[in-house]
Amino acid sequence: MKTAAYICGGCGIGERLDTGRLAAIAQREGKMDLVRQHPFLCSTEGVQSIRDDIEKESATHLTIAACSRRAKSEAFSFPGTALARANLREGVIWVRPATDEARETTQEMADDHVRMGCAEVKRMLVPAGNPEAGKNRRILVVGGGISGLTAAIETANTGYEAVIVEKSARLGGWAAELHRRVPDREPFRDPVDTGVAALVDAVSKNPLIRIHLNATLAKTSGAPGRFTAMVATAGGEIAEEVGAIVQATGFTPYDATRLTEFSYGKSPDIVDQAGLEALARKADGAGIRRPSDGGEIRTVVFVQCAGQRDDSGSHLPYCSGFCCATSIKQAMYFKDANPAVDTVVIYTDLRVPGNGEDFYRSAQSKGVTFTKGKVSSVEPDGTVRFRDLILDEEAAIGADLVVLATGQVPNSGVDIDQPEAGNASGAKPISILNLDYRQGKDLPQLRHGFADSHFICFPYETRRTGIYTAGPVRRPMDIAQAAEDATGAALKAIQAVENAQLGRAAHPRSGDLSFPIVRLDGCTQCKRCTVECPFGAIDEDAKGYPVFNESRCRRCGTCMGACPVRVISFENYSVDSVAAQIKAVEIPDETEEKPRILILACENDALPALDMAGAQRLSYSAFVRVVPVRCLGSVNASWITDAINGGYDGVMMMGCKHGDDYQCHFVKGSELAAYRMSKVDDTLKQMALETERVASYEVAITDIERLPILINEYAKTIERIGLSPMKGFA
Amino acid sequence: MNAYEGSFLNEVEARVEEGEWVKMCMQCGVCAGSCPFGEHWEHSPQKIFMMIRAGKREEVLTSDAMWMCTSCYNCVVRCPRELPITQIMHGLATYAERLGLAPKMQPTRRFSLAFWDNCTRTGRVNELRLVLSVYFRNGFAAGLREFWNMRRIGIGLLLAKRMNPFELFFPHKCEDRDGIQRMLKKAYEIEDRKRGFSK
Numbered sequence: 001m002k003t004a005a006y007i008c009g010g011c012g013i014g015e016r017l018d019t020g021r022l023a024a025i026a027q028r029e030g031k032m033d034l035v036r037q038h039p040f041l042c043s044t045e046g047v048q049s050i051r052d053d054i055e056k057e058s059a060t061h062l063t064i065a066a067c068s069r070r071a072k073s074e075a076f077s078f079p080g081t082a083l084a085r086a087n088l089r090e091g092v093i094w095v096r097p098a099t100d101e102a103r104e105t106t107q108e109m110a111d112d113h114v115r116m117g118c119a120e121v122k123r124m125l126v127p128a129g130n131p132e133a134g135k136n137r138r139i140l141v142v143g144g145g146i147s148g149l150t151a152a153i154e155t156a157n158t159g160y161e162a163v164i165v166e167k168s169a170r171l172g173g174w175a176a177e178l179h180r181r182v183p184d185r186e187p188f189r190d191p192v193d194t195g196v197a198a199l200v201d202a203v204s205k206n207p208l209i210r211i212h213l214n215a216t217l218a219k220t221s222g223a224p225g226r227f228t229a230m231v232a233t234a235g236g237e238i239a240e241e242v243g244a245i246v247q248a249t250g251f252t253p254y255d256a257t258r259l260t261e262f263s264y265g266k267s268p269d270i271v272d273q274a275g276l277e278a279l280a281r282k283a284d285g286a287g288i289r290r291p292s293d294g295g296e297i298r299t300v301v302f303v304q305c306a307g308q309r310d311d312s313g314s315h316l317p318y319c320s321g322f323c324c325a326t327s328i329k330q331a332m333y334f335k336d337a338n339p340a341v342d343t344v345v346i347y348t349d350l351r352v353p354g355n356g357e358d359f360y361r362s363a364q365s366k367g368v369t370f371t372k373g374k375v376s377s378v379e380p381d382g383t384v385r386f387r388d389l390i391l392d393e394e395a396a397i398g399a400d401l402v403v404l405a406t407g408q409v410p411n412s413g414v415d416i417d418q419p420e421a422g423n424a425s426g427a428k429p430i431s432i433l434n435l436d437y438r439q440g441k442d443l444p445q446l447r448h449g450f451a452d453s454h455f456i457c458f459p460y461e462t463r464r465t466g467i468y469t470a471g472p473v474r475r476p477m478d479i480a481q482a483a484e485d486a487t488g489a490a491l492k493a494i495q496a497v498e499n500a501q502l503g504r505a506a507h508p509r510s511g512d513l514s515f516p517i518v519r520l521d522g523c524t525q526c527k528r529c530t531v532e533c534p535f536g537a538i539d540e541d542a543k544g545y546p547v548f549n550e551s552r553c554r555r556c557g558t559c560m561g562a563c564p565v566r567v568i569s570f571e572n573y574s575v576d577s578v579a580a581q582i583k584a585v586e587i588p589d590e591t592e593e594k595p596r597i598l599i600l601a602c603e604n605d606a607l608p609a610l611d612m613a614g615a616q617r618l619s620y621s622a623f624v625r626v627v628p629v630r631c632l633g634s635v636n637a638s639w640i641t642d643a644i645n646g647g648y649d650g651v652m653m654m655g656c657k658h659g660d661d662y663q664c665h666f667v668k669g670s671e672l673a674a675y676r677m678s679k680v681d682d683t684l685k686q687m688a689l690e691t692e693r694v695a696s697y698e699v700a701i702t703d704i705e706r707l708p709i710l711i712n713e714y715a716k717t718i719e720r721i722g723l724s725p726m727k728g729f730a
Numbered sequence: 731m732n733a734y735e736g737s738f739l740n741e742v743e744a745r746v747e748e749g750e751w752v753k754m755c756m757q758c759g760v761c762a763g764s765c766p767f768g769e770h771w772e773h774s775p776q777k778i779f780m781m782i783r784a785g786k787r788e789e790v791l792t793s794d795a796m797w798m799c800t801s802c803y804n805c806v807v808r809c810p811r812e813l814p815i816t817q818i819m820h821g822l823a824t825y826a827e828r829l830g831l832a833p834k835m836q837p838t839r840r841f842s843l844a845f846w847d848n849c850t851r852t853g854r855v856n857e858l859r860l861v862l863s864v865y866f867r868n869g870f871a872a873g874l875r876e877f878w879n880m881r882r883i884g885i886g887l888l889l890a891k892r893m894n895p896f897e898l899f900f901p902h903k904c905e906d907r908d909g910i911q912r913m914l915k916k917a918y919e920i921e922d923r924k925r926g927f928s929k
Binding site for chain 2: 350360361364365367369370371372388390391395
């Protein structure tokens with residue numbers, strides 16, 4: 001290991017700070033082998049000087065004291081070296097006023113950043129890459145409906161092989177049951193051909209796509225780049241080696257027999273939307289006849305939100321999003337065949353996403369009647385009773401045929417948190433993927449049985465690396481949305497296999513070559529890491545020791561934060577590397593009345609927000625020292641102890657929002673951190689310290705103006721409760 | 731029973747001016763919220779359109795709503811579906827009047843009839859006669875009282891030469907009064923044929 005420190009004087013750093021003093025600190029306290037100053041480090045010449053040191057002086061560990069690690073990351077990219085960045089620009093000079101009074105405290109801030117950068121880099125190892133990288137580039141698509149077929153054909157069109165596993169005897173899924181589909185292109189006026197036959201044909205003829213019909217997954221094991229799927233077929237089990245998986249298992253219509261108030265099942269003239277499609281396919285353009293007696297249909301009533309958007313708790317609580325457009329399409333089946341048929345759509349809110357507004361207008365001009373109302377009951381004789389919400393009165397229509405718009409229940413397999421629970425229709429689900437993961441057989445779910453995905457930033461990502469969801473298994477959607485979804489998921493799957501080959505992490509730390517290393521001789525088999533990993537990356541061996549699957553790991557460090565004996569670390573991010581930064585900060589004597597506040601800031605949201613606060617020149621207290629962390633989930637309680645014992649006066653933890661509408665990039669990290677930190681108060685009380693000394697904040701990337709206020713308020717709180725009595729012992 | 735079937739809607743489409751637009755209403759309520767007269771009438775345009783769809787023929791045609799429209803066009807400007815709401819309301823008023831269902835004593839209906847009678851008689855609006863017919867609509871005594879109440883404005887108009895009392899006896903007329911009458915007669919015929927009133 002040969003260390004080198006570079007102090008940049010550009011962007012005003014040279015004018016605002018004593019860079020000579022910073023260089024001296026790197027030399028004497030940081031004990032760096034080489035210390036260089038440069039007036040403009042990110043210039044070609046500056047970067048070349050670093051390259052020269054790497055080549056001629058064989059420097060391996062670099063500390064660059066310049067701007068934030070989020071800036072100039074391309075210029076300061078030196079593969080094969082360990083790199084630490086001391087944030088003198090966004091973290092120091094930009095958040096401090098350029099006044100004579102502020103000069104001293106600002107310089108102290110910069111001094112500490114250099115100390116931290118030097119301490120960190122010496123604890124880092126050059127990441128060697130993933131030793132278990134798999135090379136398989138095939139994509140397994142589970143489900144042969146619109147989503148699955150689209151995922152497969154898009155995969156093949158990109159030049160990758162795809163394998164489809166379909167449970168039923170034919171491809172096409174629900175879309176193949178439709179008479180026509182809602183239009184997906186101009187002029188959005190009439191129902192159009194589903195296109196399923198053409199898609200099935202294209203998939204069947206594609207040499208890159210292999211199809212298993214009447215097949216399920218008996219077992220799925222492995223990791224991105226090296227999954228093994230045991231496909232159970234009539235002729236026995238076939239092992240398919242694949243690199244990534246797209247789960248496009250779609251939905252099941254909500255069980256309409258549960259809608260007793262709508263008399264489904266009591267009369268053949270009360271059907272759900274799937275039932276009407278079957279009637280329309282049978283009629284094939286001619287007038288649809290009444291199922292009970294084959295009689296003429298003069299009035300059809302469509303009941304929207306049947307068993308949906310239900311706040312009583314007995315039916316689906318959500319809107320399935322596709323059913324309004326479907327009812328509009330089905331009303332057109334009647335109007336197009338015979339304009340004299342009365343078609344009444346009773347809705348509470350008509351929701352037609354995409355270009356559905358044009359389609360809705362087209363139905364209105366064809367004479368479909370839309371009535372804003374809430375249906376209370378449907379009698380077996382076809383009488384629909386409802387409250388007219390515009391005229392505010394009870395009303396009734398006698399219909400020859402009633403169509404119930406029921407919703408989508410996702411086919412997401414077993415809820416791994418409650419494996420015995422039934423789904424929304426009351427059926428007990430069976431596992432789809434049959435993963436042999438320690439945490440359960442299927443993908444983790446968020447709400448209402450839909451597979452968890454990071455809705456804001458990474459919609460196709462699930463909580464199982466290398467397995468992507470597409471279509472209604474992820475959220476309710478129509479054909480057009482499912483096709484788009486499947487394309488996105490296929491491309492993410494391709495990214496995953498390519499990253500896996502190179503031993504790199506998937507998002508959000510894409511490209512990271514580090515992976516968790518566990519010192520098993522210190523492990524107490526407490527299983528916290530295997531339980532808490534948000535991505536199910538860690539299995540257990542027979543003795544209960546953790547078995548890491550590096551390719552499944554997202555590098556969040558939640559296991560590192562969980563480990564009570566601190567035996568888990570990454571090459572470039574460890575309990576030691578952060579602890580060293582915390583300890584490197586100089587804690588002034590109590591008499592100097594200069595508190596020190598540690599900020600552990602999530603690098604995904606809190607750190608960019610702090611950087612942007614700097615870019616906007618919003619100033620905050622000079623007493624804070626910011627240490628970026630990969631996720632609050634990676635915060636090990638020992639860091640808090642280190643900080644308090646070391647004489648820090650307070651600790652601010654800044655992470656993402658958690659809960660059902662979480663924004664945590666690692667899904668569970670900030671939630672676990674909040675849970676762990678809820679127990680810190682007792683520890684503080686035992687140490688006779690104020691509970692205010694450790695504070696947690698939920699921060700979003702947009703909190704640019706809020707963060708300086710939070711920091712200054714916290715600094716005032718510390719002033720109020722006084723300096724820590726723990727100074728001078730460390 | 732089957733009120734929501736489209737029979738009255740079909741009638742409106744066929745027989746009311748701009749009636750074919752009613753089915754395009756998406757019940758957002760922007761017209762109801764935009765109307766400056768909103769609280770003074772029985773039904774908003776949104777409700778009228780819904781009542782048409784619900785087959786409430788009697789209630790729609792006897793409503794005072796369309797007679798209260800001041801043609802400010804706020805609803806037309808704001809309607810996201812670009813419906814000619816003002817025109818539809820006037821169309822409904824005309825239709826109700828022709829069927830004899832319009833509320834007889836509704837003040838704006840009576841003014842509208844007086845105005846039409848006044849301007850079609852000579853081909854020009856005679857303001858003095860129009861105003862007097864409004865004053866005396868509720869009888870001679872009430873007319874005199876109203877006349878007395880407005881005397882200052884009347885005298886002011888006289889002095890400013892904005893009102894000529896001789897117009898009461900020798901009104902201005904169009905040059906070809908018969909031509910105007912013939913033109914209107916023809917228009918009535920065409921309209922009757924179009925809306926199904928002629929036999």
